[in-house]
Amino acid sequence: MNDARILIIDDDTDVRQAAALALAPHVEGCDEAASPLEAARLVRERRYDAVLLDMNFLAGARDGEAGLAALADLRAADPALGVVLLTAYGGVSLAVQAMKQGGEDFLLKPWRNAQLVAAIREAIARTSNRRHTPTLAAVEQSTITEALQRHGGNISRAAASLGLTRQALYRRLARDG
């Protein structure tokens, strides 16, 4: 968890440094990008474990459109990457839109450092989860368990919904527990 690499995207140098300072004790290193364009380049070069993304570039534009576009780009480049959004002007609708687009969290400037650290930790954890490919057996097991409890323990129906025979499921349960 502590050997994580973070990417901080904000057009304000002071903001980037403040965030990097707050995060430094908890991560292995922070890279900084002053624009979504630069961020896109960095993301392609190196693998990050979480991103802190400012939503408000272009001082006049407060609607966060640039931030949403950057979020989409980041997720396109690395779908597993957890992104924490940061904004000074954002309203509820922007926050909701960002969360629906896959943002892990949405913080307001000025932020409380503890909150920022917690959000980034969460994002790191989710990135790691999404990157981890589970064993095929594990996936099968969880799918079977889910189907079973969805059908109230009825083996026949669960088997049918999983697309296999009753005996096949019975045997798997007998073997794997």
Next chain:
Amino acid sequence: MNDARILIIDDDTDVRQAAALALAPHVEGCDEAASPLEAARLVRERRYDAVLLDMNFLAGARDGEAGLAALADLRAADPALGVVLLTAYGGVSLAVQAMKQGGEDFLLKPWRNAQLVAAIREAIARTSNRRHTPTLAAVEQSTITEALQRHGGNISRAAASLGLTRQALYRRLARDG
């Protein structure tokens, strides 16, 4: 999609009726609950395809605490159920918290009917997706595909990460395509 049953939770009768009226042309029926407690009872009795939940009960309490609790209860009772939140006073932090707790969308009063309908449609679709148990073969296939492209098409490494032998994966690919 049109035979969906919706649950509307709000302490204001007028609000419930207005929402029901807006949704009526697009769903099979709407039930109404005036309190989270009543909602909990209804959810246990009947299966719904989406919920519209007001965040602000107890006129004085604007922090949405009651709404968050109700959201948690709903998701505990039926984890697949899509919930659209509705609030008059909510700030960004409440919206973000609600989305992190699994809310599908977060609308502000007064709402635009088109927006409400779209949000509910989305929630219905996601509920349906989460309720549908995929075939075991389909799950295996997607897991394998994901592992393969994560390792750049390298069969040996993908097989290792999936916990099976190289030939096993090779044979599956030969058979299933």
Next chain:
DNA sequence: CGAACGGCGTCCGGATTCGTACAGTTGCGC
């Protein structure tokens, strides 16, 4: 009550899959 039904547990022959073993190919450094 008796029969029909649905579900569970089990057996068996045949099909399928597994793991080991070996050959062919590609890329790399010396």
Next chain:
DNA sequence: GCGCAACTGTACGAATCCGGACGCCGTTCG
């Protein structure tokens, strides 16, 4: 070029899994 390492493709006996069939039990319905 040569050895080496990693990967892919293929063959074969052994182990496993599949699906149909059967008996048993609890429930439901005539």
